[in-house]
Amino acid sequence: MKNNAGRWLSALWMGAVFVFLYLPIVTLVVLSFNDSAMVTIWGGWSLRWYRELSNDAELISGFTLSLEIAFFTACSSVFLGTLAALSLQRFMRFPGRTLFAGMVHSPLVMPEVIIGLSLLLMLVSVQRVFGFPERGMGAIWLGHTLLGMAYATVVVQSRLQELNPQLEEAAQDLGCRPLQVFFLVTLPLISQAIGAAWLLTFTLSLDDVVLSAFLSGPGSTTMPIAIFSRARLGLSPSVNTVATLTVAVVSIGVLTASVLMARAERRRKAEVAASYRSP
Numbered sequence: 001m002k003n004n005a006g007r008w009l010s011a012l013w014m015g016a017v018f019v020f021l022y023l024p025i026v027t028l029v030v031l032s033f034n035d036s037a038m039v040t041i042w043g044g045w046s047l048r049w050y051r052e053l054s055n056d057a058e059l060i061s062g063f064t065l066s067l068e069i070a071f072f073t074a075c076s077s078v079f080l081g082t083l084a085a086l087s088l089q090r091f092m093r094f095p096g097r098t099l100f101a102g103m104v105h106s107p108l109v110m111p112e113v114i115i116g117l118s119l120l121l122m123l124v125s126v127q128r129v130f131g132f133p134e135r136g137m138g139a140i141w142l143g144h145t146l147l148g149m150a151y152a153t154v155v156v157q158s159r160l161q162e163l164n165p166q167l168e169e170a171a172q173d174l175g176c177r178p179l180q181v182f183f184l185v186t187l188p189l190i191s192q193a194i195g196a197a198w199l200l201t202f203t204l205s206l207d208d209v210v211l212s213a214f215l216s217g218p219g220s221t222t223m224p225i226a227i228f229s230r231a232r233l234g235l236s237p238s239v240n241t242v243a244t245l246t247v248a249v250v251s252i253g254v255l256t257a258s259v260l261m262a263r264a265e266r267r268r269k270a271e272v273a274a275s276y277r278s279p
Contacts, residue, residue, distance in 0.1 A: 002078030032240035062223035081152025116214030148201030159193035
């Protein structure tokens with residue numbers, strides 16, 4: 001009887017958590033089909049604001065720019081984060097390791113306002129000397145990469161800590177060079193962590209406001225900045241539509257990546273099982 005009560009209590013608590021997390025998103029999606037010009041007043045189902053969005057050049061441009069920056073940020077963050085994780089996990093002792101680890105992980109605990117202000121001052125100083133880079137897409141990408149690399153390092157390093165080092169040693173004993181060991185053994189084993197880090201950094205970049213506000217320039221207004229600017233004057237229902245499209249893009253990406261990673265994991269397990277059965 002106690003087990004049933006505990007099970008029902010756990011299910012109720014989990015349901016309440018999901019409602020708390022996802023009800024606002026569901027409400028936003030529903031309101032994007034609202035025919036009323038007032039965001040909080042329901043006027044019936046309509047695609048009116050999706051048609052209005054097609055004529056809103058600022059939101060479309062910001063949405064496209066945010067997707068581009070998020071894509072390049074995720075790729076660069078995963079690349080640099082994987083290198084940093086390998087350095088911290090495979091080389092336990094080297095001069096300056098503590099300083100390096102602290103610098104890599106510091107963006108996780110440092111306020112974004114401080115990061116954005118410091119990057120802005122640095123870019124202004126560098127621009128005075130060399131004439132570049134200017135505030136805009138490139139500067140935003142650099143700032144998002146700085147933040148995303150820290151998250152990617154943590155995700156990939158946690159996976160590296162779980163790997164059996166004897167697998168890499170066995171590959172070396174069989175004649176593989178270090179580069180071959182990485183691409184043939186290590187990389188397939190950490191591929192799921194790399195995929196998770198890519199999705200995480202993509203999402204972080206897509207909805208970042210603080211760093212983008214410091215580093216953006218003329219003609220480089222991202223979607224979160226455009227929405228934040230309009231929120232101070234009163235939101236238009238067309239904002240709900242672009243938010244719904246963003247949720248759809250992220251959801252499709254997460255579902256696709258989850259299916260691909262699940263298939264890769266099943267294939268890897270099947271290959272391992274087949275290797276044990278082979279004489």
